[in-house]
Amino acid sequence: MGEMTTDQLARNIVQxxxxxxxxxxxxxxxxxxxxxxxxxxxxxxxxxxxxxIKIESQLLQLEREQEAQDRVSFTCPxxxxxxxxxxxxxNGADYIFCPDSNDTYPLKSVLNINYLK
Numbered sequence: 001m002g003e004m005t006t007d008q009l010a011r012n013i014v015q016x017x018x019x020x021x022x023x024x025x026x027x028x029x030x031x032x033x034x035x036x037x038x039x040x041x042x043x044x045x046x047x048x049x050x051x052x053i054k055i056e057s058q059l060l061q062l063e064r065e066q067e068a069q070d071r072v073s074f075t076c077p078x079x080x081x082x083x084x085x086x087x088x089x090x091n092g093a094d095y096i097f098c099p100d101s102n103d104t105y106p107l108k109s110v111l112n113i114n115y116l117k
Contacts, residue, residue, distance in 0.1 A: 009052065010042040016059055020066055021089070031058035072096060075111035084116070 017027050028035045033051040041052065070087035074096060085096040087107065094107035107113075 006041060006043075010038070013038075013055060013059060016063065020059075020062055022062065027055060027058060027062075031055045071116040072113050073116060074105075074113045077105060077109045077111060080111075 013027075014024060017024055024038060025035050028038050031051075031054045033054055037051050038055070067086055071084065072087055073082060073084050075081070076083045083098055084100075085098040085105075088095055088097050088104075096105045096107055096110055096113075098104070
């Protein structure tokens, strides 16, 4: 992650939680960290980073679960070939992201979607 300021770390947590549609209050609650601690963390460097590590760990677990849940196979609308990708949700729209080609497709444009387990 490199050298980051407390403000950058807090913004990173907020951004990642928002991308999963999870409130900071719920994330803190699930990680066993007081929400007020997180608010103080954004303002100054905490004496202990243990709470940060718990939040980061919880967020990584949620991201992995979300990605595993949204893996799909589908027929590419452009090439008509079978592909695998990840369903993503952004600004109210759903699309499929293919990590191997870095292509994105609107969910409604793809054919034969099968969710993978």
